[in-house]
Amino acid sequence: MRGFTPRAHASRPSRSQRRCGHLAQISQQCYTTRGRENVAQALYRKWRSQTFDEVVGQEHVVRTLTSALAQGRIAHAYLFAGPRGTGKTTMARLLAKAVNCLAEDGPKPCNRCAVCQALNEGRLIDLIEIDGASNRGIDEVRTLREQVNFSPNVARYKVYIIDEVHMLTPEAFNALLKTLEEPPAHVIFILATTEVHKLPPTIISRCQRFDFRRIPLDLITQRLRLIADTEGIHAEQAALELIARSATGSMRDAISLLDQLSAYGSDSITRELVQAMLGAVSVEPLADLVDAVIHGDLKAALGTVGQLVDQGLDPRQLTAELLDYTRDLLQVKAGNPPALTAASAQTESRMRAQAEALRVDDLLRLSRLLTQASLEIKGNILPQLPLELALTEAILKPEARPAQAPQAAPTSTTRPAAPREAPKPQPVVAPQVKREPPAAPQVKREEPAVVEAAAGAPATPPATSVGVVDLDTVHRRWDEFVENLRNCNPRTQALSAQALLRSGAPMSVDGDVIVIGFPSEFHRKKISEDAPKALVEKALA
Ligand SMILES: [Zn+2]
Structure with a gap:
């Protein structure tokens, strides 16, 4: 094992432990003895899927893998690509467990045999997890190449999971490629990456590739509800939805945030608590900003931005949330309900009025301006300036037209349903x-x-x-x-x-x-x- 930094395996309590509440004690120990990062991982580890059936949001991967396993078709190299927190490492461990499970019949992994249990408890020495980011050089891969030739100790297959594999150096990739070209029969490689485009095509072509998707909002929310109810964590549905939304498809981020919030000491996890934790903006100021755009009220727009920033809000977050709000308005304009988490009836009717007052063109333009602003914020010495400029432009130039129209002659403009009253150049x-x-x-x-x-x-x-x-x-x-x-x-x-x-x-x-x-x-x-x-x-x- 020289030259590698194997990842710590998480020990996972049994189902009976989960039910009878021993976990509360374990969690408490975690909170006092571990760093904050690890604390937030406690729930995630505990709720890591232990069977293929428990995997959320990656049915296409599960279906292909399980049917191949059922037919005894096992590849020697797999590539799991996709955004962070979508279950790549979890799936890799499930695969490692399934190919090595000793169960005679029934679904694999069984989670009961010696191999399954050893793996679940993080002590199966034939599962080698390597962090590509910290073992990226040629020497590490050479060591790996020597090791793969030794037979597995207890399991049928030696399984190497290389996480963040895109971090390897070109020389290391070359060395790895040689192994992938002639893998020993007893070895399985599972490469995981969030950035598959950084992998050499020669590596990709040697692997059976699976693309992991961001997990849909409702599935994350459902999972959070299940965890909260099982763990005895009181949480408002709106709070869970906001957590899920902030996780943008990453189950790990969502569960980690729930974990942090549950350790907050509050009786119940409310939407306000989540907002405070996220530094999220409440909906009203966002609606105010859009109203300012609708009414061409530059003073109100800039005033609101200044106020929010003075209150300590990060301009980047404000821009992102306003963009999200605009996106929601587009949904409403298209006739869908607002996706905005737990939009109150009041918020919803306000959004409908705004969607009515704005044309699709206006919304597109505002979205583009805000997207541009969010890109420009990074590195700007005045972080709120891009947002202010975007709003100013949205207000001063409601229509994308030449800056100096030759004359105010009638021009045809697209007017979708529910046009607002057309202001005329008047005085x-x-x-x-x-x-x-x-x-x-x-x-x-x-x-x-x-x-x-x-x-x-x-x-x-x-x-x-x-x-x-x-x-x-x-x-x-x-x-x-x-x-x-x-x-x-x-x-x-x-x-x-x-x-x-x-x-x-x-x-x-x-x-x-x-x-x-x-x-x-x-x-x-x-x-x-x-x-x-x-x-x-x-x-x-
Ligand atoms: Zn088993």
Whole structure:
């Protein structure tokens, strides 16, 4: 065994122990004597599948393996590929047990014979588990090649499980390949990896390959319920669903989290407790953020983000959860119930209203912006900035269109079921912009807001006809104009008009009418009210 770091085998209490509660004592010992990482593994080890029937979520692998075993077809090299926590090592041990089980008849593994029991208790010396990450060099594989030639000690087959096999060096792979090409009859290799694409094709082609899938949410939840009930852990269904959801298909992560939560000292595992543990965001602020996007309310959007981050929330997590929420909205839009864990009736009706107000295009775009933001967060010196920019872009440019639309001419837009009221580019002002070159540097908005749906003509006819300017000039002078608005009277109205105009942008000039586009109906209505309109017209005059 020189040169290897075999993994510790987990001893697993018998079923009778499970039932009569000796386990509680064992767990307690674990909590006091082991590190936190191991503590969280206690339940997982205990609930590791001991028969093929107990395996959750990998039926396709179980079916193929068991029928091959029943026919006595045993390969010398298997490759188990798939995400972490989906049961690759567990399946490898089951296979090792099944090929060596001494039972005369009945299903294998029997878990009763000497070999099964030795393996379950972690003392079967013919099962060699190797961690590829810490035994990745040529020397280790050479040692392995020498060892495989010795016959098994007690079992029929010597089984080598190499976990994280993609970590091996190219030289080590070459050495391993030679063994895989001419394996001794008494040896079985089971290679497990989360990153099968890093394996040389020559290795893959030597193995019988099985791809493990992420375990579906409902299966993880069911399993957690079974564990909680059997272990006497009180847990809300909503809490278990949230745990399952956070595990993203990894049974191991889900059970480990349940384990940590049960050690928390609380009477019952509630949804709030899970949220606190995960640092999860409650649904309301997420819904608030989407509302801000719908209403084009940049102030509310950035304010909410700032507030949540100030409360200590990780911007990365916030972005991920908002993305998840958006994904759920897409489900609702498509007519499915929200997948959001334990969405209350209140949340659900709010989501329905939001799905109604948003078009599929909007949701797609928001999803893309948030996905992009989540990629940019890593390594950003201002971790919340990508999220803020994504929301700003979603609000200021509700439609993916050229930044500067030539004019606010009607264009056809796809409108799926339940369209919301189309805001129109409205406020009409009579410009009298002087046609001299601007005094200020030609500051130009990089991304002028584009009106949500370009449709309709100016509602109000121009007041007085005075001179003609072109759109370029208006664009050039726009920032300056908006900036100077603050000097108008009455001041409070001037400031609010200024804030409104900042979210808008000139769309077109038709004679002496400037059409300004706004991201939302709200802005348009506000600026079209008599007072601000008069003020802007006066300022332009
Ligand atoms: Zn057996």
